[in-house]
Amino acid sequence: MPEQFIWGMEVFLNGLMAGVLYALVALGFVLIFKASGIFNFAQGVLALFAALTLVGIMEGQVPFSHLINAVFGTDVHYFGWNVPALGAILLTMVVMVALAWAVNQFIFRHLVGQEPIILFMATIGLAYFLEGFGDMMWGSDIKKLDVGLPQGINSAIDEVTYNIFGYGFFIDNLDLWATLVAALLVIALVLFAQFSKHGRAMRAVADDHQAALSVGISLKFIWVMVWSLAGFVALVAGIMWGTKSGVQFSLSLIALKALPVLMLGGFTSIPGAIVGGLIIGVGEKLFEFLIGAPYLGGATEIWFAYVLALVFLVFRPQGLFGEKIIERV
Amino acid sequence: MRQKLMTAAAVAMMAASPALAELTIVDTSYRTGPYAANGIPFSDGYQDYFTLLNERDGGIGGEMINLVECETGYNTEKGVECYEATKNAGDGALVYQPLSTGITYQLIPKATADGIPLHTMGYGRTSAKNGEVFKWVFNYPANYWDGASHAITHILNENGGDISGRKIALVYHNSAYGKEPIRTLENLAEKHGFELTLLPVDHPGQEQKSQWLQIRREKPDNVIMWGWGVMNQVAIQEAVNIRFPMDQFIGIWWSGSENDVKPAGDRADGYKALTFHNLGDDYPVYADIQEHVVDTGKAAGAGDQVGTVLYNRGMYAAMLAAEAVKTAQEMHGVTAISAAQMRDGMENLEMTEEKMAALGLPNFGPEFKVSCENHGGNGFGAVSQWDAEAGEFTLITDYYQSDQEIIGKLVAEDSAQFAEENGIEPGC
Numbered sequence: 175m176p177e178q179f180i181w182g183m184e185v186f187l188n189g190l191m192a193g194v195l196y197a198l199v200a201l202g203f204v205l206i207f208k209a210s211g212i213f214n215f216a217q218g219v220l221a222l223f224a225a226l227t228l229v230g231i232m233e234g235q236v237p238f239s240h241l242i243n244a245v246f247g248t249d250v251h252y253f254g255w256n257v258p259a260l261g262a263i264l265l266t267m268v269v270m271v272a273l274a275w276a277v278n279q280f281i282f283r284h285l286v287g288q289e290p291i292i293l294f295m296a297t298i299g300l301a302y303f304l305e306g307f308g309d310m311m312w313g314s315d316i317k318k319l320d321v322g323l324p325q326g327i328n329s330a331i332d333e334v335t336y337n338i339f340g341y342g343f344f345i346d347n348l349d350l351w352a353t354l355v356a357a358l359l360v361i362a363l364v365l366f367a368q369f370s371k372h373g374r375a376m377r378a379v380a381d382d383h384q385a386a387l388s389v390g391i392s393l394k395f396i397w398v399m400v401w402s403l404a405g406f407v408a409l410v411a412g413i414m415w416g417t418k419s420g421v422q423f424s425l426s427l428i429a430l431k432a433l434p435v436l437m438l439g440g441f442t443s444i445p446g447a448i449v450g451g452l453i454i455g456v457g458e459k460l461f462e463f464l465i466g467a468p469y470l471g472g473a474t475e476i477w478f479a480y481v482l483a484l485v486f487l488v489f490r491p492q493g494l495f496g497e498k499i500i501e502r503v
Numbered sequence: 504m505r506q507k508l509m510t511a512a513a514v515a516m517m518a519a520s521p522a523l524a525e526l527t528i529v530d531t532s533y534r535t536g537p538y539a540a541n542g543i544p545f546s547d548g549y550q551d552y553f554t555l556l557n558e559r560d561g562g563i564g565g566e567m568i569n570l571v572e573c574e575t576g577y578n579t580e581k582g583v584e585c586y587e588a589t590k591n592a593g594d595g596a597l598v599y600q601p602l603s604t605g606i607t608y609q610l611i612p613k614a615t616a617d618g619i620p621l622h623t624m625g626y627g628r629t630s631a632k633n634g635e636v637f638k639w640v641f642n643y644p645a646n647y648w649d650g651a652s653h654a655i656t657h658i659l660n661e662n663g664g665d666i667s668g669r670k671i672a673l674v675y676h677n678s679a680y681g682k683e684p685i686r687t688l689e690n691l692a693e694k695h696g697f698e699l700t701l702l703p704v705d706h707p708g709q710e711q712k713s714q715w716l717q718i719r720r721e722k723p724d725n726v727i728m729w730g731w732g733v734m735n736q737v738a739i740q741e742a743v744n745i746r747f748p749m750d751q752f753i754g755i756w757w758s759g760s761e762n763d764v765k766p767a768g769d770r771a772d773g774y775k776a777l778t779f780h781n782l783g784d785d786y787p788v789y790a791d792i793q794e795h796v797v798d799t800g801k802a803a804g805a806g807d808q809v810g811t812v813l814y815n816r817g818m819y820a821a822m823l824a825a826e827a828v829k830t831a832q833e834m835h836g837v838t839a840i841s842a843a844q845m846r847d848g849m850e851n852l853e854m855t856e857e858k859m860a861a862l863g864l865p866n867f868g869p870e871f872k873v874s875c876e877n878h879g880g881n882g883f884g885a886v887s888q889w890d891a892e893a894g895e896f897t898l899i900t901d902y903y904q905s906d907q908e909i910i911g912k913l914v915a916e917d918s919a920q921f922a923e924e925n926g927i928e929p930g931c
Contacts, residue, residue, distance in 0.1 A: 185716060309539070315543075316765055318765050325740075326744045327745065327746065419733050419736045419766055422736070427707050431709075472701070472714070473704060
């Protein structure tokens with residue numbers, strides 16, 4: 175088998191894995207957009223805030239320690255204990271639910287019925303506030319995140335592919351775990367949306383706020399629930415990306431990787447986020463491998479992802495899995 | 504009557520005293536934003552050293568230092584705003600350390616017009632080394648092109664002086680900053696016969712799978728990195744993942760702080776980075792900083808960065824600024840110097856081992872001498888290596904000089920082009 179083809183297969187598989195990581199970020203956008211029509215600019219910052227909180231809890235860091243020390247002249251930074259990863263994840267989820275409540279109580283409750291652009295701008299404000307709040311709460315140093323997920327080359331895949339092709343494929347263990355977690359997450363979200371009472375209520379709100387209200391569904395509860403779910407998805411994305419790069423403020427920029435996925439997969443479809451992520455991941459990696467690096471000097475992935483999304487957009491504006499909205503006069 | 508006499512005496516004393524002048528130093532810091540983790544230690548080191556001089560020595564030459572901090576967020580527009588807002592602070596800013604290549608490029612014409620010197624230590628416009636063209640810009644003790652040459656010289660030294668046929672890859676931030684070493688490396692590749700592969704990484708650099716898969720396929724012998732921010736951490740992590748030997752992986756000095764190796768943990772052990780100053784906190788000056796600055800609650804930050812790589816770099820920059828102030832004071836016979844006199848001090852700065860040892864910083868940086876023609880020092884640098892167990896970078900080489908034959912030619916070409924484009928008549 176030609177060497178180029180074997181390498182291409184490795185690139186294809188790594189593209190799939192990268193796509194899963196993009197999809198994890200995109201899922202948070204989809205959940206909120208689906209239920210409330212809000213394009214949540216703050217989703218990347220939510221992932222950052224969740225990861226910062228997780229590391230802070232795991233390391234027993236005193237929140238707002240710089241502020242406390244400056245005001246009271248103390249020198250406290252850590253409680254002196256460490257919290258196991260699972261416990262810290264659960265505690266972080268409590269924080270994310272509290273944040274979801276606060277976001278709705280103090281911002282979106284007052285903006286019901288406003289134009290989508292107003293809601294979008296509110297999420298921009300929220301993003302910058304959360305970034306500063308996270309900085310004040312947990313500090314801006316780069317933090318190592320280790321929840322026990324394995325990293326590095328998967329030896330079994332390396333060995334098997336070497337025996338077959340004479341070249342061992344590189345697949346990162348962390349990416350395999352991300353794929354597994356994303357699959358479980360999507361299954362759980364789809365089951366929740368299709369078969370649970372609150373999931374059906376969420377879909378009803380997504381279809382028509384007024385109709386949902388008229389049958390007794392609490393808009394406030396549903397929005398808090400959806401923002402909490404988005405917070406959970408952000409936490410998962412934050413864990414995966416934060417394990418790779420450390421938890422730092424650049425983590426909020428992962429949202430940029432989700433935009434072409436949303437354009438391609440549609441803003442309202444959970445499976446669309448996954449399929450969109452996979453297409454973008456594979457597309458950008460194969461383009462870089464076949465054309466970008468050899469002929470264009472490399473670094474083509476970011477812009478090619480948007481070109482790919484634009485091509486899909488031209489032929490299917492609502493995205494691959496998005497709902498076509500027909501408004502009749 | 505007694506009260507009137509006391510008032511008159513006080514007024515007479517005030518009239519008799521000389522006006523209280525100050526040496527205004529601006530710290531264009533970035534304590535917020537995506538690069539805050541790097542900006543905080545540098546700014547802490549920069550400010551703490553001046554605070555030490557104020558607290559321990561009563562300033563420089565009897566003049567207190569008026570330290571003005573302005574937050575840029577590592578944003579070029581904000582950096583320019585900071586410059587405009589602070590250039591007339593106090594008796595006028597003496598020197599700027601812009602801390603970003605983008606801000607530096609914007610400030611070069613402004614500072615030149617305003618007559619305020621810039622010190623762009625290890626960043627900025629490399630050809631500013633030519634003082635005949637860039638009269639107000641200094642980039643001692645080393646610049647990017649020196650750095651590229653230091654990396655190659657280190658690889659040469661590790662391989663018995665022969666690297667012909669060797670494969671060397673440059674993983675770089677796909678920006679003006681990241682592209683800085685390319686010309687130098689291409690010239691060095693021609694001279695030494697190694698094969699250079701260029702691997703750009705788009706900003707911010709969170710996803711680098713393609714580049715590291717290519718490295719895994721092409722198996723370069725060495726990888727040089729010109730990264731910044733999250734790109735550094737991800738690159739080191741990916742190198743670990745593909746089992747690239749860490750001791751064959753060398754980063755520029757902006758890719759060589761504790762922040763960069765922390766996420767990869769123990770597996771980053773052996774990673775190398777270039778530097779133009781020494782590391783750690785085993786120097787007498789740190790005891791003074793602890794006593795006069797940290798313990799008295801006057802530290803710029805939380806006091807938890809002392810001795811880190813970037814804290815040392817900030818402190819080193821402050822020390823060089825303070826020594827330039829002293830030189831200017833001696834040259835002009837005044838203590839309250841102006842920005843123009845500060846420029847003279849920078850242009851006549853000479854750092855010797857004797858001077859550094861007297862400051863409590865023995866062997867902290869290379870010896871160098873600045874002149875009207877040469878604003879970049881002698882191009883000395885060293886290699887550091889990450890010791891994961893000890894949790895610190897340590898120097899593994901002495902300071903050595905970059906390839907002056909190649910760098911000199913490139914500096915002359917680039918600065919001549921700048922002079923032509925801007926109608927500057929080079930000369931001293």
